[in-house]
Amino acid sequence: MHCVLAGRTLPFLFAAAALAGCGRGVEAGGEFRGEVLAEPIPRPDFILTDTSGEPFDFRAETDGHVTLLFFGYTHCPDVCPIHMGNIAAVLGDVGWRVRQEIKVVFVTTDPARDTPARIRSWLDRFDASFIGLRGSPAEVERIQRGMGLAPSVIQPLPEGGPADYLVGHAAQVVAFGADGPARVVYPFGTRQADWAHDLPRLVAVGP
Amino acid sequence: MQWWCSAQGVAWTWTWRPYVGVWALLLLMTVAYVRIARAAPPAERGPRSPRTWAFGAGAFCLWAALDWPLGALAAGYLASLHMVQFLLVGVIAPALLLLGLPVSAYLRLRTEPRMHAALRALTHPLIAFVLFNLVVAFTHWPAVVDGLMPSQLGSFAIDALWFAGGTVFWWPVVCPVPERPRFTYPLKIGYLILNTVASTAPFAYLTFSSLPVYATYELAPPIEGITKRADQQLAGILMKIGGGLILWTAITALFVRWYREDEARPARLREAG
Numbered sequence: 001m002h003c004v005l006a007g008r009t010l011p012f013l014f015a016a017a018a019l020a021g022c023g024r025g026v027e028a029g030g031e032f033r034g035e036v037l038a039e040p041i042p043r044p045d046f047i048l049t050d051t052s053g054e055p056f057d058f059r060a061e062t063d064g065h066v067t068l069l070f071f072g073y074t075h076c077p078d079v080c081p082i083h084m085g086n087i088a089a090v091l092g093d094v095g096w097r098v099r100q101e102i103k104v105v106f107v108t109t110d111p112a113r114d115t116p117a118r119i120r121s122w123l124d125r126f127d128a129s130f131i132g133l134r135g136s137p138a139e140v141e142r143i144q145r146g147m148g149l150a151p152s153v154i155q156p157l158p159e160g161g162p163a164d165y166l167v168g169h170a171a172q173v174v175a176f177g178a179d180g181p182a183r184v185v186y187p188f189g190t191r192q193a194d195w196a197h198d199l200p201r202l203v204a205v206g207p
Numbered sequence: 208m209q210w211w212c213s214a215q216g217v218a219w220t221w222t223w224r225p226y227v228g229v230w231a232l233l234l235l236m237t238v239a240y241v242r243i244a245r246a247a248p249p250a251e252r253g254p255r256s257p258r259t260w261a262f263g264a265g266a267f268c269l270w271a272a273l274d275w276p277l278g279a280l281a282a283g284y285l286a287s288l289h290m291v292q293f294l295l296v297g298v299i300a301p302a303l304l305l306l307g308l309p310v311s312a313y314l315r316l317r318t319e320p321r322m323h324a325a326l327r328a329l330t331h332p333l334i335a336f337v338l339f340n341l342v343v344a345f346t347h348w349p350a351v352v353d354g355l356m357p358s359q360l361g362s363f364a365i366d367a368l369w370f371a372g373g374t375v376f377w378w379p380v381v382c383p384v385p386e387r388p389r390f391t392y393p394l395k396i397g398y399l400i401l402n403t404v405a406s407t408a409p410f411a412y413l414t415f416s417s418l419p420v421y422a423t424y425e426l427a428p429p430i431e432g433i434t435k436r437a438d439q440q441l442a443g444i445l446m447k448i449g450g451g452l453i454l455w456t457a458i459t460a461l462f463v464r465w466y467r468e469d470e471a472r473p474a475r476l477r478e479a480g
Contacts (some may be wrong), residue, residue: 077218078428085429089436093417137370191425
């Protein structure tokens with residue numbers, strides 16, 4: 001599957017999205033504006049720790065819900081806050097029925113800096129219902145590889161100290177249907193108009 | 208190093224960046240102005256002349272709008288600041304720079320028949336009105352903004368169009384030489400009022416759109432404290448309220464001038480008679 005790493009590639013992605021976008025960040029994929037996958041991604045089975053310190057069984061907790069899964073980090077200067085902000089803005093508009101069918105799960109790719117409290121406070125800036133998860137780098141890498149996503153990579157900043165770095169990570173939001181697998185992903189460049197178009201459709205597909 | 212601000216897609220930092228194109232432009236403008244002012248009578252030049260101050264204020268507006276930080280933030284981060292930039296480059300600066308030109312500079316244009324004829328045609332109030340509003344509509348069209356803002360040349364083209372459109376728009380109102388004696392104060396005031404109405408369409412489009420219309424700003428690295436939608440709504444409001452304030456200030460100034468000239472006319476007639 002096509003994976004895009006956010007980080008140093010962002011300026012190029014940004015220009016391409018802006019130039020090609022002209023009102024649309026994503027190529028149309030039939031019913032969906034997201035990228036429809038040739039091979040669906042099975043809903044992964046993993047347990048990580050949520051922001052209240054409790055274990056979170058992804059498959060059990062999100063079963064029967066459209067689930068938007070994203071791997072990112074709270075110090076991310078661009079892709080992560082843009083995705084989270086756009087999803088949150090549209091979820092505020094889709095209506096209660098659609099809204100209650102959708103769960104948004106954020107898994108940190110930077111557990112060294114992303115404490116549970118930091119993840120919670122960062123997600124609350126967008127939507128207090130967003131679920132934040134944390135695990136060891138090895139666990140998170142295993143989950144990403146299992147889904148066919150590129151594992152995250154630490155990118156030190158030339159002029160920074162040991163705690164100043166970027167994390168290159170998969171830039172797409174993976175949308176699992178209520179029936180289990182993910183058939184659509186949303187790369188960087190997905191716009192609010194695309195989410196507003198697709199979220200009700202993702203819910204309408206049903207379990 | 209960049210020569211002109213454009214949308215880069217990198218996170219905003221308060222680290223100063225030079226934009227050499229902006230400095231070069233302002234330097235050229237200043238040199239040209241000094242040369243033009245040298246040929247003007249003493250009352251129209253020098254540090255005490257209102258024209259010098261008007262030119263200085265216009266040049267300052269251009270610099271503030273195009274250089275770091277406003278230029279960079281407006282090019283690639285905030286639609287609301289992009290609108291502030293438009294008001295400075297396309298509305299305020301052209302008016303001030305035209306006010307700053309000595310009368311002798313306008314008169315000298317008459318010695319160049321071709322340029323004078325072209326300018327006369329271009330600055331006919333009806334044509335100027337249509338041209339300015341076409342420029343405003345074109346340069347705020349999402350496909351144009353998203354297509355041009357990521358490149359320095361594209362961003363420069365938008366700024367140049369704004370400035371050219373603004374110059375054409377203000378010319379019939381500001382030009383001190385009576386090129387069009389029939390374009391009187393009431394008509395000038397009407398021309399400006401009509402333009403406050405014309406800006407309603409882009410204002411409504413930006414303010415009442417339920418989704419962000421510009422990919423450039425929607426997908427830009429976020430700036431703390433403002434959402435993408437609030438930013439766009441603010442841009443629309445700035446266009447309407449900010450633009451309206453500028454135009455109504457000009458309308459008031461025209462009205463005061465008209466009143467003063469009317470008051471002075473009987474005295475002049477008495478002196479002549």
